[in-house]
Amino acid sequence: MAQSSAELHKKPSPQNHHHETFPWKHIVGYIISLVLTALAFGTALRLHLSTTMTLTIIVFLAVLQMLVQLFMFMHLTERIHGDTFQKIFIYTGVFFAAVVVVGTIWVMTFKSAVS
Amino acid sequence: MSQFMNFANTFLMWKEGPLIWISDVLIGLTSIGIIAVLVYFKAFKWLWKEWLTTVDHKKIGIMYIIAALLMLFRGGVDALLMRTQLAFPNEHFLTAQHYDEIFTTHGTIMILFMAMPLVIGLMNVAVPLMIGARDVAFPYLNAISFWMFFFGAMLLNVSFVFGGSPDGGWTSYPPYVEKMFDPGPGENYYIMALQIAGIGTIATGVNFIVTILKMRAPGMTLMKMPMFVWSILITSALIVFAFPALTVVLAQLLIDRIAGAHFFSTTAGGMPMNFINEFWIWGHPEVYIVILPAFGVFSEVVSTFSSKRLFGYSAMVGSMVAITFLSFGVWVHHFFTMGAGAAVNSFFGISTMAIAIPTGVKIFNWLSTMYKGRIRFTLPMMWTSAFIPSFVLGGGVTGVMLAVAPADYQFHNSYFLVAHFHYTLVGGTVFGMLAGLYYWWPKMFGFQLDERRGRHAFWWFVIGFNVCFLPQFLLGLMGMTRRMYTYPSGLGWWIPNFISTIGGFMMGVGFLLLVYQIVWSVRHMPRGVADDPWDARTLEWSLPSPAPEYNFARTPIIHGRDEWWYIKRGKFEQEFVEPTIQPIHMPKSSGRPFLIGLFMFVAGFGFVFEWYVLVVLGLLAVLVLMAWRSFEFDYYHHIPVSVVEKTEKALGRL
Numbered sequence: 001m002a003q004s005s006a007e008l009h010k011k012p013s014p015q016n017h018h019h020e021t022f023p024w025k026h027i028v029g030y031i032i033s034l035v036l037t038a039l040a041f042g043t044a045l046r047l048h049l050s051t052t053m054t055l056t057i058i059v060f061l062a063v064l065q066m067l068v069q070l071f072m073f074m075h076l077t078e079r080i081h082g083d084t085f086q087k088i089f090i091y092t093g094v095f096f097a098a099v100v101v102v103g104t105i106w107v108m109t110f111k112s113a114v115s
Numbered sequence: 116m117s118q119f120m121n122f123a124n125t126f127l128m129w130k131e132g133p134l135i136w137i138s139d140v141l142i143g144l145t146s147i148g149i150i151a152v153l154v155y156f157k158a159f160k161w162l163w164k165e166w167l168t169t170v171d172h173k174k175i176g177i178m179y180i181i182a183a184l185l186m187l188f189r190g191g192v193d194a195l196l197m198r199t200q201l202a203f204p205n206e207h208f209l210t211a212q213h214y215d216e217i218f219t220t221h222g223t224i225m226i227l228f229m230a231m232p233l234v235i236g237l238m239n240v241a242v243p244l245m246i247g248a249r250d251v252a253f254p255y256l257n258a259i260s261f262w263m264f265f266f267g268a269m270l271l272n273v274s275f276v277f278g279g280s281p282d283g284g285w286t287s288y289p290p291y292v293e294k295m296f297d298p299g300p301g302e303n304y305y306i307m308a309l310q311i312a313g314i315g316t317i318a319t320g321v322n323f324i325v326t327i328l329k330m331r332a333p334g335m336t337l338m339k340m341p342m343f344v345w346s347i348l349i350t351s352a353l354i355v356f357a358f359p360a361l362t363v364v365l366a367q368l369l370i371d372r373i374a375g376a377h378f379f380s381t382t383a384g385g386m387p388m389n390f391i392n393e394f395w396i397w398g399h400p401e402v403y404i405v406i407l408p409a410f411g412v413f414s415e416v417v418s419t420f421s422s423k424r425l426f427g428y429s430a431m432v433g434s435m436v437a438i439t440f441l442s443f444g445v446w447v448h449h450f451f452t453m454g455a456g457a458a459v460n461s462f463f464g465i466s467t468m469a470i471a472i473p474t475g476v477k478i479f480n481w482l483s484t485m486y487k488g489r490i491r492f493t494l495p496m497m498w499t500s501a502f503i504p505s506f507v508l509g510g511g512v513t514g515v516m517l518a519v520a521p522a523d524y525q526f527h528n529s530y531f532l533v534a535h536f537h538y539t540l541v542g543g544t545v546f547g548m549l550a551g552l553y554y555w556w557p558k559m560f561g562f563q564l565d566e567r568r569g570r571h572a573f574w575w576f577v578i579g580f581n582v583c584f585l586p587q588f589l590l591g592l593m594g595m596t597r598r599m600y601t602y603p604s605g606l607g608w609w610i611p612n613f614i615s616t617i618g619g620f621m622m623g624v625g626f627l628l629l630v631y632q633i634v635w636s637v638r639h640m641p642r643g644v645a646d647d648p649w650d651a652r653t654l655e656w657s658l659p660s661p662a663p664e665y666n667f668a669r670t671p672i673i674h675g676r677d678e679w680w681y682i683k684r685g686k687f688e689q690e691f692v693e694p695t696i697q698p699i700h701m702p703k704s705s706g707r708p709f710l711i712g713l714f715m716f717v718a719g720f721g722f723v724f725e726w727y728v729l730v731v732l733g734l735l736a737v738l739v740l741m742a743w744r745s746f747e748f749d750y751y752h753h754i755p756v757s758v759v760e761k762t763e764k765a766l767g768r769l
Contacts, residue, residue: 085328089352096356096443100396107392107447110455 029072222285247332262712346411409547421488505542531591579621
C-alpha cells in the first residue's frame with residue numbers, strides 16, 4: 001500500500017491499486033517467523049543442551065528467520081530491471097551485518113583471555 | 116491522607132524537595148496556560164485540523180523543530196543546573212542522585228530528542244522542495260514517525276515528576292542499570308522512550324531513502340542533487356543500518372530488567388561489556404547521523420553566500436560515502452580501556468584516524484568554495500564560519516588525540532572527552548542546524564529573522580561556548596573525571612570550573628536572545644519577503660515563501676546542479692513536465708498517526724511500571740489503528756485545477 005502511494009505521486013491514476021489477491025505470502029511468513037522464535041526460546045529454556053549445541057541451533061534458526069524476512073516480507077525475489085539501488089542497499093546491509101557479527105566476536109574474545 | 120502522601124512520595128517524587136515542587140508548579144501553570152490560550156482563541160479545531168492531523172512534510176518539519184527547541188531548553192536547564200553545582204568545590208546544591216539523573220537526562224535529551232529532531236525537522240522541510248517533489252514518499256508514515264518521536268520524548272520528560280528519572284548516564288551501561296543495582300522505573304523510562312522514538316527514526320530513514328531515490332524531478336540525476344540532499348540520503352542509509360542495533364540492545368536490556376534474563380548481568384553467564392559493544396555499534400554511526408546533515412547545510416550555505424558553485428562536488432559525495440563505511444568500523448574507540456587487546460585497539464585506533472581524512476577533505480572543499488567568492492556574512496554564514504574552527508580544532512584534532520589508544524587510557528572518561536564531544540556536537544551539529552534554521556526560515560514562514568538581534572545571540576552563544584568548553588580540556592588533563600557530582604578543593608580545579616560555568620550561562624543568555632529574536636521577528640518583521648531572499652541556488656528558492664501545500668504547481672524539469680541559479684542567470688530555461696496545470700494528487704490528513712503515538716505512549720508507560728494491563732490495551736489499540744489503515748483505500752484527494760490556479764494567482768505566479 002505504502003509503496004503505491006509513492007508511485008501515485010508520479011501518475012495520478014486513481015483506482016489502480018486495489019490488491020485483489022489475499023496476501024498469503026505475508027501471513028505464512030508471519031506464522032513461520034513466530035514458530036522459529038518459539039523454537040529458539042524452547043531450545044534455550046527447555047532443552048538443557050550444552051552451550052555450544054544451544055548456540056549452534058539458535059544461530060541456525062536465526063539464519064532461517066533472516067531468510068523468511070528477506071524472501072517473504074522484503075520482496076527479495078521481485079526483480080526491477082535496471083534498479084541497482086536495491087542491490088547496493090542489500091549488499092551494504094550484508095556487509096554491515098558481517099562487520100557487526102565478526103567485529104563483535106573479535107572484540108569480545110578478550111573475555112576468554114581475562115577469565 | 117497518608118495513602119495520598121505515600122503515592123505522592125513514591126510516584127510524584129515530592130520527597131525529593133523544592134526542585135520537584137517548583138517543576139510541578141511550572142508544569143501545571145504551563146499546561147493551564149496552553150489550554151487557556153487554546154480556549155481563548157477557540158483554537159482547538161485549528162490545532163487538530165491544521166497541525167495534529169497533518170501529513171504535510173513542511174508542517175511536520177516545523178513541528179519537529181519546535182519540539183527540538185523546547186528540548187534544547189530542557190537539556191539546557193539541566194546543563195546549567197550541573198554547571199551551577201560545579202562552580203565551586205564541595206558544593207551540595209544537588210545531591211549525588213539528583214546530579215546523576217540530571218546528567219543522564221541532559222545527554223539523552225540533547226542527542227536523541229534535540230539533535231535528532233532538529234536534523235529530521237530540517238530534512239522534512241527542505242528535501243522534498245529541493246528535489247522537486249510534492250511530499251515525501253510515505254506522508255502518512257512520516258506523520259507516524261513524528262508522533263513516535265514526540266511521545267517518546269514526552270515519556271522521558273514525565274519521568275522526573277512521575278517515578279524518577281533514569282540515572283545511568285545517557286549510555287546506560289550495565290551492570291549498574293540492571294534491576295539489582297537500579298530498581299526504580301527510571302531506566303525503564305529511558306529504554307521505552309528510546310524504543311518508541313527509535314521506531315519513528317527508522318521509519319524516517321526508510322521514508323527519505325525512498326523519497327530521494329524515487330521522487331526526484333525528471334532530469335535530476337544523483338550527481339545533480341544538491342549536497343544537502345546527498346547528505347540526507349547517506350544519513351538515512353546510516354539510520355536504517357545503525358538503529359536496529361540500538362533496538363536490539365535496548366530490547367535485551369529490557370528483557371533483563373523486567374523478565375529476569377541475564378544478557379548483561381554479572382551472574383549466570385551475563386556479559387555487561389557486550390552491552391557497551393552493541394551500544395556503540397549504533398552509537399558511533401549515530402554521531403555521523405547527526406553531523407552529516409550539518410555538513411549538508413554548510414555545503415548549501417557556503418556556496419550560496421559565497422555566490423560560487425560548491426568546490427569539489429564529487430569529492431564531497433565520495434567523502435560522505437567513505438565516512439558511512441568507516442563509521443561502522445570504529446566503535447571500539449569508545450571503550451579502548453575495556454582491554455580487548457593490542458590488535459583490536461590498534462585496528463580501531465587506525466580506522467578512527469582514517470575518518471579524519473574524508474572529514475578534512477570536506478573542510479578544504481568549503482574553504483576552497485569561499486576562496487575568491489563574494490562572501491556575505493549573513494546569520495547562516497556566521498554560524499558556518501564559527502563551525503569550521505570549533506569543529507576542526509576543538510572536535511577534530513582532539514578526536515584524533517583520543518583515537519591514540521595508549522593516550523586514550525589517560526583521556527578516557529575525563530573532562531577532556533566531555534569537551535571533545537561538546538565541540539563536535541555543539542560546534543558541529545548545533546551550529547549547523549542553527550545555520551540551516553536561519554537559512555530556511557524565510558522558506559518556512561515567509562519572513563526573515565532579524566539580523567541585528569541574531570548577531571547578539573550568535574556572539575553570546577559562540578563566545579560562551581568556547582568559554583564553557585575550552586577550560587574543560589584542561590580540567591580533563593588535570594584529572595577531573597566526567598560525571599563527578601562535586602569535587603574537593605585544593606586540586607586546582609576550581610578556577611577552570613568557575614570559568615566554564617560562566618561560559619555555560621553565557622550560552623544560556625545566547626539561547627534566550629535567540630528566542631527573543633524569533634519572538635521579535637514574528638511581531639515586527641515584514642511579511643511576504645522575496646521568495647528568494649538569499650539569492651540562492653537550489654530549487655526550493657524558485658517556490659513562493661512559504662510554499663503552497665502542493666509545493667510545485669507543475670513538476671519542473673532539471674538541467675543541472677544549481678538549477679535555480681542558472682535559471683536566474685538565463686543559462687537554463689525553466690521547463691515543466693506538464694504544459695498546463697493538472698489536478699494535483701495529495702494525501703489526506705489523518706488523526707491516526709497522533710493516536711498511534713498516544714497509544715504507544717500508554718503501552719510504554721505500562722512497560723515502565725510493569726502494569727501490563729496498560730501494555731496490552733496500548734498495543735491492541737495500535738494494532739487496531741494499523742489494521743484500519745490497511746483497509747483504507749480513500750487516503751488521497753486531488754486538488755482541482757481551479758484551486759491551484761487561484762492559489763498561484765494569489766501568490767503572483769500566474
